[in-house]
Amino acid sequence: MGKNSIFVNNNESFMKHLISTIFTALFVACTAMAQTPAAPVDFYPPSVVPDRIIATWHDDPATSFSVNWRTSINVSKGIAQIQKAAAGPDFDSVKLGEATSEILINDLHAAHYHSVKFSGLSPETTYAYRVGDGNIWSEWIHFTTASKGVKPFSFLYFGDAQNDLKSKWSRTIRQAYSDLPKADFMIHAGDLININKRDQEWGEWFYAGGWIYQNMPSILTPGNHEYTRITPTEYKLTPHWRPSFTLPENGPKGLEETVYYTDFQGARIISLNTTAFLGHKKDSAAQMEWLDKVLANNPNKWTFVTMHHPVYSPAAGRDNPVLKNSLKLIFDKYNVDLVLQGHDHTYARGGNNLPEGSMVMDSTGPVYVVSVSGPKMYLSSMLSWIDRAANETQLYQTVHVNGDSLTYAAYTTLGDLYDKFKIVKKAGKSKQFIDEEPFGYQEQINLSPARLDKMKEEERTLWTIRFSEYKARKKVKEDNYRKSQLAKKPAKKK
Numbered sequence: 001m002g003k004n005s006i007f008v009n010n011n012e013s014f015m016k017h018l019i020s021t022i023f024t025a026l027f028v029a030c031t032a033m034a035q036t037p038a039a040p041v042d043f044y045p046p047s048v049v050p051d052r053i054i055a056t057w058h059d060d061p062a063t064s065f066s067v068n069w070r071t072s073i074n075v076s077k078g079i080a081q082i083q084k085a086a087a088g089p090d091f092d093s094v095k096l097g098e099a100t101s102e103i104l105i106n107d108l109h110a111a112h113y114h115s116v117k118f119s120g121l122s123p124e125t126t127y128a129y130r131v132g133d134g135n136i137w138s139e140w141i142h143f144t145t146a147s148k149g150v151k152p153f154s155f156l157y158f159g160d161a162q163n164d165l166k167s168k169w170s171r172t173i174r175q176a177y178s179d180l181p182k183a184d185f186m187i188h189a190g191d192l193i194n195i196n197k198r199d200q201e202w203g204e205w206f207y208a209g210g211w212i213y214q215n216m217p218s219i220l221t222p223g224n225h226e227y228t229r230i231t232p233t234e235y236k237l238t239p240h241w242r243p244s245f246t247l248p249e250n251g252p253k254g255l256e257e258t259v260y261y262t263d264f265q266g267a268r269i270i271s272l273n274t275t276a277f278l279g280h281k282k283d284s285a286a287q288m289e290w291l292d293k294v295l296a297n298n299p300n301k302w303t304f305v306t307m308h309h310p311v312y313s314p315a316a317g318r319d320n321p322v323l324k325n326s327l328k329l330i331f332d333k334y335n336v337d338l339v340l341q342g343h344d345h346t347y348a349r350g351g352n353n354l355p356e357g358s359m360v361m362d363s364t365g366p367v368y369v370v371s372v373s374g375p376k377m378y379l380s381s382m383l384s385w386i387d388r389a390a391n392e393t394q395l396y397q398t399v400h401v402n403g404d405s406l407t408y409a410a411y412t413t414l415g416d417l418y419d420k421f422k423i424v425k426k427a428g429k430s431k432q433f434i435d436e437e438p439f440g441y442q443e444q445i446n447l448s449p450a451r452l453d454k455m456k457e458e459e460r461t462l463w464t465i466r467f468s469e470y471k472a473r474k475k476v477k478e479d480n481y482r483k484s485q486l487a488k489k490p491a492k493k494k
């Protein structure tokens with residue numbers, strides 16, 4: 001019994017020790033698991049198959065274009081093939097182009113980025129191209145060069161995509177494409193992504209647009225989210241920008257591929273880098289000097305500027321007086337037609353200061369637009385410069401240019417017409433602005449009671465004042481519009 005009791009006691013002690021050890025080990029393991037961050041998921045890893053294929057222009061759109069794509073680092077060289085497209089399936093007269101390749105190491109992996117510049121092409125010609133390494137290829141992709149001269153054209157314009165690119169921005173770019181698949185190009189007004197170092201966000205941006213990017217060239221201007229702040233006055237462009245896109249290098253030194261212009265069928269399209277402009281005096285001075293020259297020597301009838309930070313801010317509590325006192329003066333001096341912007345995550349169109357109730361006016365200077373294509377939303381300032389506003393609405397825009405006239409339209413991501421105007425520029429006459437605001441599609445400006453409830457009292461009071469002033473202005477405009485429509489109707493015969 002004694003032995004047994006010793007034995008039993010020893011056994012109990014051993015079991016207690018064992019159980020205690022197991023629990024301790026489990027606790028330590030669980031704690032360690034809780035403290036060790038999960039390895040980030042690489043949703044868009046590169047492979048030997050080309051992806052992130054995107055067409056841009058680096059030079060004359062009538063005779064050249066560029067293509068960038070990505071592979072894993074196992075693919076050491078990039079090759080492109082091109083020939084005139086034909087309906088027949090035989091591709092036997094291809095020209096070969098060798099790509100420039102560079103490595104990009106991001107937060108998840110290393111990848112090779114390849115870029116090829118096609119030149120010496122014929123205007124108004126559809127080509128078929130493919131990219132790869134000589135063994136593994138993309139599909140054959142059609143791309144049509146521009147006309148050498150003036151010819152009608154159209155394009156898409158997107159404000160900030162930035163957030164939830166796969167989940168909520170994809171529907172906007174896909175709706176835009178399905179509405180205007182023959183657009184000659186698309187403009188992205190900056191903040192394509194949110195955190196510029198995250199490969200997943202770039203992966204989502206390319207996923208959302210997919211093969212649309214391959215045959216409809218993009219004109220891209222960087223926003224503040226394409227930059228990383230190093231010190232309060234020092235910014236660095238995302239390492240993804242230059243490997244991913246091949247853009248013109250006709251801008252000021254040091255700002256190549258962010259400040260540039262492209263001439264397209266009678267229009268000059270200019271990209272300005274407002275992050276650099278607002279960040280460094282030398283970069284603003286360089287852009288001002290460059291812009292003045294580019295506009296002074298502009299043979300085109302139409303001039304459009306795309307830039308990220310807006311001259312007139314439509315978001316409550318935001319303003320960019322520096323841009324009003326600098327770029328706006330140059331835009332007015334050279335009678336720029338459109339300034340297409342982003343940054344403020346709300347929709348606003350205006351700047352012409354139409355007299356209250358007027359729908360047509362002689363105009364100089366640009367129409368300013370701020371738009372948002374992604375899901376991040378700010379509250380509209382509803383200030384007096386705005387002729388059409390929207391709160392909490394994802395939009396895309398189409399612009400058609402045909403000789404003397406330009407037609408602009410904004411659509412919701414559902415494809416509903418939200419805003420419209422025309423600009424007419426006849427020889428010997430002043431530029432005319434014609435407001436075609438679709439009164440039938442009500443402005444989305446009301447805030448929900450829940451949103452109003454969340455506001456501080458002072459904020460809610462200011463909003464209520466702005467809201468009622470805006471509504472009063474719009475009522476005058478809408479009443480006069482209806483009167484003018486009634487006046488157009490022929491009198492009934494008695």
Ligand SMILES: [Fe+2]
Pocket residue numbers: 191223224225308342343344
């Ligand atoms: Fe921004």
